Amino acid sequence: MTRWAIDIDRDDITQAVVSDAPEQPLAEGEIEVAVELFAMTANNVTYAALGKPMGFLGPDAGYWDFFGDRGAPGRLPVWGFARVTRSTVPGLAEGEELYGYWPLASHAVLRPERVGAVGFVDAMPRRQALPAFYNRYQRVSALDDYDVADRDYWPVFRPLYLTGWLIADQLFDEQENLAQVIATAASSKTALGFAHAMREQTKRPLLIGLTSPGSAAFVAETGLYDRVVTYDAVGEIAIGGETALIDFAGNPAVAAEVAARLDESLTFAMGVGKTHWEATGEGPRMAFFFAPARIEKRGAEWGGDAFRAAIGESWGRFMRDVRDLTRLDRREGADGALVAYREAVTGTADPRASVIVAGLA
Incomplete structure (x- = not known):
């Protein structure tokens, strides 16, 4: 056909x-x-x-x-x-x-x-x-930043790395005192891009990847997270210091369990994706990330050329690592x-x- x-x-x-x-x-x-x-x-x-x-x-x-x-x-x-x-x-x-x-x-x-x-x-x-x-x-x-050698990786990662980079940029811009950041659906491509962008910062919070037991080994192998925790072990997440939850999974039950575990230590929560699309229930209140709005904000503040240059430099470093991921x-x-x-x-x-x-x- x-x-x-x-x-x-x-x-x-x-x-x-x-x-x-x-x-x-x-x-x-x-x-x-x-x-x-x-x-x-x-x-x-x-x-x-x-x-x-x-x-x-x-x-x-x-x-x-x-x-x-x-x-x-x-x-x-x-x-x-x-x-x-x-x-x-x-x-x-x-x-x-x-x-x-x-x-x-x-x-x-x-x-x-x-x-x-x-x-x-x-x-x-x-x-x-x-x-x-x-x-x-x-x-x-x-x-911008296109290399024919990276052609097959562009559809997979270019839009998702941009999203992850923008989330990391927003955290460093607006949440200055974070001690740790928890990313759900840590094996997803957007979460990997986010984790890579976070690790580029010289001074950054502890990064925890929250994932399923079946994906835990892969998430650990990427080397992008400081610690990997499975969904059935949320109780093992340390409490202490300001914590952000970046929710790529969109599973209200998981987010609610994290919020209950951290209580007042959870100072910021952001919804990004819905990879656990079938999950229902009531989760904690969170902001919802919208990449176009963040692009518009940074473009206005930095100017289009400076914004594209920042993305391009980070993307180039990610492309050097992607084949190992x-x-x-x-x-x-x-x-x-x-x-x-x-x-x-x-x-x-x-x-x-x-x-x-x-x-x-």
């Missing part, structure tokens, strides 16, 4: 099937791209779990809204590379390679506006009320994409693997 899409049940994200996606005629001002390479990580599970409007992306917006109309099956957003296959837009020729946010499908249709040397913004009507950060597409030829696991086509999604959503993916999918097998 050369043209396909993965249809996901919006009410039960474990239900997903491959569907045929025939070529559609292009309207004036539109382009079609073939999605060549993308990643499948726990972050994509967060997108699915927050697919419906939940107030996070806006009062009436969710992650399903990027690539599907209400009432249609959910199309999961993924990060990666695509190539223009058809174009009615001057300045975007067939063969142009792009980096950005795509549907879990072999092809996508976009409506570029503000086309320039760096890239463009997708102006599809359904995306107008969604955060602009996700609507920007970059020409690969104009990507995970191994690449390459999948092919619709069937490969479906299996990768099912592994991610059921929590059976190997934490040591960085899963990438070639869209056109």
